[in-house]
Amino acid sequence: MSDHIYRVTEIVGSSGEGVDQAIRNAIDRASQTLRNLDWFEVVQVRGHIADGRIEHYQVGLKVGFRLDGEG
Amino acid sequence: MSDHIYRVTEIVGSSGEGVDQAIRNAIDRASQTLRNLDWFEVVQVRGHIADGRIEHYQVGLKVGFRLDGEG
Amino acid sequence: MSDHIYRVTEIVGSSGEGVDQAIRNAIDRASQTLRNLDWFEVVQVRGHIADGRIEHYQVGLKVGFRLDGEG
Amino acid sequence: MSDHIYRVTEIVGSSGEGVDQAIRNAIDRASQTLRNLDWFEVVQVRGHIADGRIEHYQVGLKVGFRLDGEG
Amino acid sequence: MSDHIYRVTEIVGSSGEGVDQAIRNAIDRASQTLRNLDWFEVVQVRGHIADGRIEHYQVGLKVGFRLDGEG
Amino acid sequence: MSDHIYRVTEIVGSSGEGVDQAIRNAIDRASQTLRNLDWFEVVQVRGHIADGRIEHYQVGLKVGFRLDGEG
Amino acid sequence: MSDHIYRVTEIVGSSGEGVDQAIRNAIDRASQTLRNLDWFEVVQVRGHIADGRIEHYQVGLKVGFRLDGEG
Amino acid sequence: MSDHIYRVTEIVGSSGEGVDQAIRNAIDRASQTLRNLDWFEVVQVRGHIADGRIEHYQVGLKVGFRLDGEG
Amino acid sequence: MSDHIYRVTEIVGSSGEGVDQAIRNAIDRASQTLRNLDWFEVVQVRGHIADGRIEHYQVGLKVGFRLDGEG
Amino acid sequence: MSDHIYRVTEIVGSSGEGVDQAIRNAIDRASQTLRNLDWFEVVQVRGHIADGRIEHYQVGLKVGFRLDGEG
Amino acid sequence: MSDHIYRVTEIVGSSGEGVDQAIRNAIDRASQTLRNLDWFEVVQVRGHIADGRIEHYQVGLKVGFRLDGEG
Amino acid sequence: MSDHIYRVTEIVGSSGEGVDQAIRNAIDRASQTLRNLDWFEVVQVRGHIADGRIEHYQVGLKVGFRLDGEG
Numbered sequence: 001m002s003d004h005i006y007r008v009t010e011i012v013g014s015s016g017e018g019v020d021q022a023i024r025n026a027i028d029r030a031s032q033t034l035r036n037l038d039w040f041e042v043v044q045v046r047g048h049i050a051d052g053r054i055e056h057y058q059v060g061l062k063v064g065f066r067l068d069g070e071g
Numbered sequence: 072m073s074d075h076i077y078r079v080t081e082i083v084g085s086s087g088e089g090v091d092q093a094i095r096n097a098i099d100r101a102s103q104t105l106r107n108l109d110w111f112e113v114v115q116v117r118g119h120i121a122d123g124r125i126e127h128y129q130v131g132l133k134v135g136f137r138l139d140g141e142g
Numbered sequence: 143m144s145d146h147i148y149r150v151t152e153i154v155g156s157s158g159e160g161v162d163q164a165i166r167n168a169i170d171r172a173s174q175t176l177r178n179l180d181w182f183e184v185v186q187v188r189g190h191i192a193d194g195r196i197e198h199y200q201v202g203l204k205v206g207f208r209l210d211g212e213g
Numbered sequence: 214m215s216d217h218i219y220r221v222t223e224i225v226g227s228s229g230e231g232v233d234q235a236i237r238n239a240i241d242r243a244s245q246t247l248r249n250l251d252w253f254e255v256v257q258v259r260g261h262i263a264d265g266r267i268e269h270y271q272v273g274l275k276v277g278f279r280l281d282g283e284g
Numbered sequence: 285m286s287d288h289i290y291r292v293t294e295i296v297g298s299s300g301e302g303v304d305q306a307i308r309n310a311i312d313r314a315s316q317t318l319r320n321l322d323w324f325e326v327v328q329v330r331g332h333i334a335d336g337r338i339e340h341y342q343v344g345l346k347v348g349f350r351l352d353g354e355g
Numbered sequence: 356m357s358d359h360i361y362r363v364t365e366i367v368g369s370s371g372e373g374v375d376q377a378i379r380n381a382i383d384r385a386s387q388t389l390r391n392l393d394w395f396e397v398v399q400v401r402g403h404i405a406d407g408r409i410e411h412y413q414v415g416l417k418v419g420f421r422l423d424g425e426g
Numbered sequence: 427m428s429d430h431i432y433r434v435t436e437i438v439g440s441s442g443e444g445v446d447q448a449i450r451n452a453i454d455r456a457s458q459t460l461r462n463l464d465w466f467e468v469v470q471v472r473g474h475i476a477d478g479r480i481e482h483y484q485v486g487l488k489v490g491f492r493l494d495g496e497g
Numbered sequence: 498m499s500d501h502i503y504r505v506t507e508i509v510g511s512s513g514e515g516v517d518q519a520i521r522n523a524i525d526r527a528s529q530t531l532r533n534l535d536w537f538e539v540v541q542v543r544g545h546i547a548d549g550r551i552e553h554y555q556v557g558l559k560v561g562f563r564l565d566g567e568g
Numbered sequence: 569m570s571d572h573i574y575r576v577t578e579i580v581g582s583s584g585e586g587v588d589q590a591i592r593n594a595i596d597r598a599s600q601t602l603r604n605l606d607w608f609e610v611v612q613v614r615g616h617i618a619d620g621r622i623e624h625y626q627v628g629l630k631v632g633f634r635l636d637g638e639g
Numbered sequence: 640m641s642d643h644i645y646r647v648t649e650i651v652g653s654s655g656e657g658v659d660q661a662i663r664n665a666i667d668r669a670s671q672t673l674r675n676l677d678w679f680e681v682v683q684v685r686g687h688i689a690d691g692r693i694e695h696y697q698v699g700l701k702v703g704f705r706l707d708g709e710g
Numbered sequence: 711m712s713d714h715i716y717r718v719t720e721i722v723g724s725s726g727e728g729v730d731q732a733i734r735n736a737i738d739r740a741s742q743t744l745r746n747l748d749w750f751e752v753v754q755v756r757g758h759i760a761d762g763r764i765e766h767y768q769v770g771l772k773v774g775f776r777l778d779g780e781g
Numbered sequence: 782m783s784d785h786i787y788r789v790t791e792i793v794g795s796s797g798e799g800v801d802q803a804i805r806n807a808i809d810r811a812s813q814t815l816r817n818l819d820w821f822e823v824v825q826v827r828g829h830i831a832d833g834r835i836e837h838y839q840v841g842l843k844v845g846f847r848l849d850g851e852g
Contacts, residue, residue: 009223011289011290013289017162020089023118027124028123037123040120042116044184045184046181046184047181049173064225067224076522081362082360082362098196111188113186131363147437147438150486154574154575156573204436218313220293220294220295231374231375232374232375233696236686253686253688253693254686255685257397258396260378260396262382262393270378280313304446304730311478311479311480322475323475324480325472331733333741333747337741341730365506367502367504367505368502369501400680400681401678401679401681404666404677407666408666409679412659412662431579431582433578434628435578446729450764454762465759466757466759466764468755468756488578489759490580514588521835525833535829536827538826542609544609546599546605546608546631554591560830587800587801615820615822616820617818617820617821617844620809620812644792644806646793648717650718651716703793720789720791721848722787
């Protein structure tokens with residue numbers, strides 16, 4: 001039971017609002033194709049600027065999901 | 072006067088709302104037992120996911136507090 | 143056309159509200175003196191604490207801007 | 214012949230016994246779905262504790278596998 | 285429109301010629317199976333030596349591709 | 356319920372046998388004085404050598420424990 | 427005489443040809459506005475991809491230049 | 498005998514004189530409340546500037562001390 | 569009042585005497601052209617050797633200065 | 640007496656059994672040609688996989704040895 | 711057979727042409743005095759600038775070679 | 782002429798006085814057996830504590846020396 005195996009994938013989410021929303025957008029998209037999402041870790045926060053304003057925030061995430069039930 | 076000594080401790084705060092609130096929860100809890108809190112630095116942003124949604128954000132902080140008046 | 147050259151500068155923005163606002167404050171200030179801002183990357187999130195509460199968040203950013211039109 | 218291409222994926226294996234067994238569990242599981250596994254690199258060693266004892270060790274691995282025969 | 289989501293995968297390309305060609309070989313191979321490749325970042329440059337000469341260069345890359353049109 | 360707060364402390368355990376036992380020795384000692392230990396992360400593996408043999412392995416750990424019930 | 431002071435600035439050069447040319451483009455541009463350039467260090471190699479091909483390589487550099495004669 | 502357990506704490510010492518004295522100030526203060534101090538490692542050297550002069554140097558240290566005799 | 573903005577620049581100071589003096593030389597030089605210097609952080613300590621002796625120490629610093637009054 | 644000088648060399652040991660044995664194999668080999676070995680630090684844990692199984696573990700070590708008696 | 715032991719040494723090669731040639735120069739020189747060279751890893755790319763042009767590229771390498779047949 | 786090759790070795794010097802003297806002790810010792818020492822870089826500053834006082838400072842250095850005249 002304690003011998004779970006996880007796979008880790010890296011995604012980048014973006015949002016015009018801020019960091020929290022960019023994380024949520026990334027997780028929402030990942031949950032459409034990956035089952036058993038379990039945790040995330042932020043590995044990078046970047047963004048694009050246009051005309052002196054932040055156009056969107058980009059947050060890089062590592063996302064872990066359990067493989068156990070797939071074998 | 073310039074020879075302040077600080078101690079640094081590491082805490083992890085969490086929140087269902089987002090990164091800023093997780094930081095505030097961690098500082099609130101630390102201030103219950105540590106006097107003279109002076110600064111913090113974010114060292115990790117993670118979180119847990121359940122049913123494809125973020126259950127809570129977890130933010131790891133280093134927190135510094137002055138030791139001067141304790142000796 | 144693909145041979146753009148960027149310069150990267152480092153700034154620290156702060157805000158009493160939170161991380162997103164500290165980033166915006168830094169970009170607003172940078173856009174007063176630098177043209178052609180293109181991207182940013184967060185390199186540090188810190189803050190000051192007074193009386194057990196967060197006084198302000200400080201966010202360190204690398205900011206890139208195009209040099210092409212200046213030559 | 215020397216122009217091999219590899220893909221690298223990240224997995225987390227766990228075991229109640231120790232670090233070596235957690236690595237083996239991760240490789241065993243990866244070999245069920247990935248062909249041509251070639252090397253691994255440990256990127257993190259963590260674990261969970263319950264009632265003052267180590268419940269299981271968790272080892273994060275990067276695993277490389279050849280893509281050549283797939284194209 | 286600004287809320288693009290990217291996935292990041294890691295590949296290792298090799299070449300007997302040099303670093304630039306190893307990067308190109310890796311991107312060529314990745315573009316056979318992944319649509320919408322957008323950027324790469326070099327994370328490691330290694331190589332094998334035989335009889336005192338470089339047999340091939342190996343370059344590890346993170347490669348990002350847009351997920352938007354797949355959902 | 357999701358707003359747990361953890362404190363993180365760093366310890367170094369040692370053992371003449373190997374890495375796994377050095378981790379267990381460190382956790383055993385920590386559990387004598389700290390309640391609610393929850394997780395550990397290995398941050399360093401070192402050791403001392405005498406007369407050409409490993410005298411003992413030393414493993415540095417970050418150990419997290421919940422603060423919730425203490426307030 | 428040995429007490430030289432340097433300033434370090436960060437630039438990003440790009441080229442459709444490869445890494446060496448991107449470095450040269452960055453140094454050429456920097457030498458238009460900065461005197462006494464003395465050394466560089468590569469801090470990042472990235473690039474953009476379009477239609478499955480590398481559109482341009484981007485190389486981030488730290489560039490050092492002497493301040494002595496400017497006082 | 499070889500199974501010593503250490504705890505590691507982080508402190509920041511400061512001095513108007515220089516780096517060596519800031520380290521000594523930190524160790525002096527730590528030795529008032531911690532027994533069996535065994536080693537230190539410098540993790541950061543910073544400082545404050547006022548009116549164009551260094552007001553004080555700040556040195557962050559990890560400090561290790563044996564727990565054996567405390568159990 | 570809490571919304572200060574800083575800019576960070578990187579300089580390298582050198583001295584034949586030692587690390588502390590190299591830091592002071594760098595700050596002295598920076599204060600000739602930059603107002604409102606506030607803090608520094610050491611990012612590298614290097615040096616040159618000639619005839620088996622240290623010719624000079626070189627210390628790389630990040631230096632922060634407030635932008636508020638310039639806008 | 641406290642002014643010991645050490646030299647540090649880097650070696651990679653391997654073993655089909657596990658991490659601990661790979662460390663021992665590396666130290667055994669190093670002790671054949673280097674006197675006064677004093678400490679080691681693990682800097683990398685990797686391994687090779689063949690037919691879906693771990694063929695051998697490879698552990699990179701920094702090894703320190705005293706130079707005092709050699710002068 | 712799987713219990714190979716490697717030693718790792720660090721060298722810096724330079725070239726007026728570019729990165730690939732600087733790597734080759736370093737390996738050529740190392741192969742004059744070291745047998746059984748097996749792999750290299752680039753750890754730093756730097757260079758010197760004179761009169762606004764790159765005088766030479768410098769590439770730092772870790773180079774591994776087998777010790778087995780020497781004992 | 783620009784194609785110098787360097788080798789890099791790592792040493793640890795110590796001193797009861799402070800960081801600068803520990804660096805000098807390490808370079809003095811290295812210059813007894815290595816010709817053409819050219820530069821050093823500090824990679825670690827540690828020390829031992831006894832009876833609440835610093836017994837000696839230990840400074841880890843990478844030291845580079847030219848190989849050209851040896852071939």
